[in-house]
Amino acid sequence: MKKLRIHNFHVKDVVFGEKTKYENGVLYINKEEALNFIKEDKHITSADIEIAKPGEDIRIVPVKEAIEPRARKDGRAAFPGVTGDLAPCGEGDLYALKGVSVLGVGMHWGSFGDGLIDMSGEGQKYTIYGELINICLVADTDEEFERHEQQKKNRAIRWASHKFSEYLAKAVLEQTSNDIEEYDFESVRNRKADVEKLPSVVLVMQPQSQMEEMGYNDLIYGWDLNHYVPTFVNPNEILDGAIISGSFMPASSKWSTYDMQNFPIIKELYKEHGKTVNFLGVILSNLNVSLEQKERSAIFVANLAKALGADGAIVTEEGYGNPDTDYIRCIVALEDVGVKVVGISNECTGRDGASQPLVVLDEKADALVSTGNVSEMIELPAAKKVIGELQSLARDGLSGGWAHDEILGPSVREDGSIIMENNAMFCGDAIAGWSIKTMKEF
Numbered sequence: 143m144k145k146l147r148i149h150n151f152h153v154k155d156v157v158f159g160e161k162t163k164y165e166n167g168v169l170y171i172n173k174e175e176a177l178n179f180i181k182e183d184k185h186i187t188s189a190d191i192e193i194a195k196p197g198e199d200i201r202i203v204p205v206k207e208a209i210e211p212r213a214r215k216d217g218r219a220a221f222p223g224v225t226g227d228l229a230p231c232g233e234g235d236l237y238a239l240k241g242v243s244v245l246g247v248g249m250h251w252g253s254f255g256d257g258l259i260d261m262s263g264e265g266q267k268y269t270i271y272g273e274l275i276n277i278c279l280v281a282d283t284d285e286e287f288e289r290h291e292q293q294k295k296n297r298a299i300r301w302a303s304h305k306f307s308e309y310l311a312k313a314v315l316e317q318t319s320n321d322i323e324e325y326d327f328e329s330v331r332n333r334k335a336d337v338e339k340l341p342s343v344v345l346v347m348q349p350q351s352q353m354e355e356m357g358y359n360d361l362i363y364g365w366d367l368n369h370y371v372p373t374f375v376n377p378n379e380i381l382d383g384a385i386i387s388g389s390f391m392p393a394s395s396k397w398s399t400y401d402m403q404n405f406p407i408i409k410e411l412y413k414e415h416g417k418t419v420n421f422l423g424v425i426l427s428n429l430n431v432s433l434e435q436k437e438r439s440a441i442f443v444a445n446l447a448k449a450l451g452a453d454g455a456i457v458t459e460e461g462y463g464n465p466d467t468d469y470i471r472c473i474v475a476l477e478d479v480g481v482k483v484v485g486i487s488n489e490c491t492g493r494d495g496a497s498q499p500l501v502v503l504d505e506k507a508d509a510l511v512s513t514g515n516v517s518e519m520i521e522l523p524a525a526k527k528v529i530g531e532l533q534s535l536a537r538d539g540l541s542g543g544w545a546h547d548e549i550l551g552p553s554v555r556e557d558g559s560i561i562m563e564n565n566a567m568f569c570g571d572a573i574a575g576w577s578i579k580t581m582k583e584f
Contacts, residue, residue, distance in 0.1 A: 223364020257393025257568030524558030542566025
C-alpha cells in the first residue's frame with residue numbers, strides 16, 4: 143500500500159473576500175458563492191457563515207459537528223461514501239487546512255448530542271475548538287419530524303458541513319506545502335528484527351454505534367457502525383476520513399470528525415513505532431445495546447489481538463454510561479488472553495461526586511486513564527456575541543443543560559450567563575487524546 147501523505151497548509155487568519163483562496167497563510171472565503179454551494183442541498187432552508195477566532199468574546203451553541211477542511215486532487219472524495227463515491231482511504235495525497243475547523247451549528251434547535259464552545263475566558267480551556275479558527279456554518283433545515291425531539295440525526299447540517307469543508311480545502315489543491323506528514327503503515331508480518339523485539343501494541347477504538355435506528359451513529363465509508371463487527375483496520379484509513387462522527391453521544395464525550403482525522407493516540411503510536419513500541423494497527427470495535435452483542439464484540443476483539451500477537455492494547459471508548467459495559471468487558475477479555483491493557487475514557491460521578499465513575503468495573507481493569515468527569519458543574523459569564531442560539535442549551539435538551547432546576551434555576555440565566563454540566567462542552571473530554579487535564583491529589 144502507498145503512503146498516506148497529508149499536505150498541510152497552516153491558516154493564520156480567515157476573512158471574507160471576493161474569491162475563495164488561500165494566500166500567505168490567509169484563507170479568503172467568497173461568502174455568497176459558498177452559501178450558494180451549501181444551499182444546493184434543498185434540505186438547508188436557511189444558512190449563514192460566521193467566523194470565530196481565539197480570544198474573541200464569542201459563544202457557539204448548538205454545535206453539531208467539527209471537520210478539518212480536506213480535499214484531494216485525484217477525484218476521490220475526502221469522505222468516501224458521504225461526500226462522494228466509495229473509494230479506498232489511507233493512501234495517496236491529501237490536502238488539509240490546519241488550525242481551522244468547519245463547525246456545523248444549529249440556528250435554533252439543539253439536541254442531546256450538540257454542545258457549546260467558548261472562544262475566550264474561562265470556558266475556552268474546556269475544548270480544543272476554542273483554540274482554532276472556527277468557520278461556522280449556521281443553518282436551519284426542513285427536518286420538521288425531529289425539530290422538537292431530544293435526539294436528532296442532524297443529517298442535513300452534518301452533510302452540508304462535510305461538503306463545505308471539502309469545498310474550502312480545494313483552494314489549496316494547486317499549491318505546494320513545506321509541511322507534509324507521511325504515514326507508512328507496514329504489514330504486520332516480517333517487520334525488521336529491531337522493531338519486532340519491541341512490545342507490540344494495538345489500539346482498540348470503540349466509536350459510537352449503539353443506536354439501532356439508522357442515522358444517529360458514526361459511519362465508516364458511509365456505513366452505519368451499528369451493522370459493524372470488530373475488524374482490524376489500517377490506522378491511515380481513520381486519519382484519512384473513513385469515519386465520520388454521528389449525532390447521538392453527549393457532547394463532551396463525542397469524537398467529532400475532526401478528532402477522527404487527527405486522532406492523537408494514533409499519531410503518538412506512530413511516533414513511538416520502532417522506538418519504544420511495535421504499533422500493530424487498530425482494531426475498530428463498536429458499542430452495542432444488548433449484553434449478548436457486547437459479549438460477542440469482546441470475543442472478536444480479544445481473538446483479533448491474540449492473532450496479531452499483541453503484548454498490549456490501548457482501549458478507548460466514545461461515550462459513557464451504557465458503553466462502559468462494552469469498554470470494561472473488552473478490557474477484561476483482552477486481559478484474559480494475556481494482552482495487557484490501558485483504558486482511556488471519561489467518567490460520570492454525578493453532580494455530587496458520589497456515583498460510581500464507570501457503570502461497570504472489574505478488578506482486571508487496573509490501568510485506567512480518566513479524561514474528566516462529565517458531571518462537573520461549570521458556570522460561565524455572559525458572552526458578548528452568541529453564534530447560534532443560547533437558549534438551545536436549556537430549551538431543547540442538550541446534554542448538560544436544562545430548562546429549570548429547583549435549586550440551580552435555568553441553565554441560561556436572564557443576563558446571558560450560564561450554568562451547566564461539563565457534559566455540554568463540545569468534545570470537551572478529549573477522549574481521542576487531546577486532553578490537557580491532570581489529576582489533583584488531596
